[in-house]
Amino acid sequence: MYIASYMSPSPVTVGPEESIPAVHRLLQEHKFRHLPVVAADKTLVGMVTDRDLRSAFPSTVLCESVRQAALTALAETPVSSIMSTRVTVLTPASTLDDALFLLDRERVGALPVVDASRRVVGVFSVRDLLRAYKELFGVGERGSALVAVFDDGQPHPLTRIARALEEHDVTFTRVIRTEHEGRARIYLRVKTFNIRAVQTALQAIGFAPELNLPPESSGEGSENSGGTGSGLVI
Known part of the structure; x- marks a missing residue:
């Protein structure tokens, strides 16, 4: 999946000559935490964050005359003096995996x-x-829950799972297979809250649940639970 479908298009931007207080007001007005800084032709020249802006303002512990002098000087200081110029970027063709990796690596x-x-x-x-x-x-x-089972290592696991759930009139909309600490797991999003019935159906064909429901649990969620609470087994 590409980020073009999920990014905020045509974002608010500022020019490098904008004063720090003006950019700070803009950030507060729109409740943003990041603003791209662009040249006249809209090409990227930097990025400024709310943290950059807060750090630029004089401390409130300064005496009033010193603080006012600093604020006066700040009003004439362009945002280019505090923006980051080394900026990692994405393109509309970047994938969600690309974005996840870069956001985590850059810690932004x-x-x-x-x-x-x-x-x-x-x-x-x-x-x-x-x-x-x-x-x-x-x-x-609405009306779905997540179920996790251990892969039994036999051929065609998805075919067997699909057949077993179909026999119990249960539809699944998502499936993911992962490996962790030497054990493979299969995660299924099913269109039912009767998790116990799903577990029983999958156990019958060799798939052990990652987490067994406690005996006192009904394994069913309410219609308004949205797939959370007792209807969520992970």
Whole structure:
């Protein structure tokens, strides 16, 4: 999946000559944490964050006359003096995996998205990433729950799982296979809250549940649970 479908397009930007207080007000007005800094032709020249801006303001512990003098000087200081010029970027063709890797590596909350001419066409944030993966994995889908079983190591696991669930009139919408600490797991998002019935059906064909429901649990969630609570088994 590509970030073009999830990025914030046509983002608010500022020029490098904008004063630090003006950029700070803009950030507060829009409740942003990151702003791309662009040249007149919209090409990226830097990135400024709310942390950069807060750090630029004089401390409140200074005496009033000194602080006012610093604020007066700050009003004439361009944002280019505090922006980051070494900026990692994404393109509209970057994948969600690309974005996850770069956001984690750079330890930032957002990255600018640029076209082939390095013009800013969007911003992609951690919030956008979470929204994308929430949709990708069906988190919060009404009437669904997540079930995890251990792969039994036999051929054609998905075919056997699909057949077993079909026999019990259960539909699954997502499937992921992972390996952790030497054991393979299969995660299924199923369109039912009767998790115990799903586990029983899969155990009958050799798939052990990663987590057994406690005896006192019904294994069923309410219609309004949205796939959480007792309806979520991971």
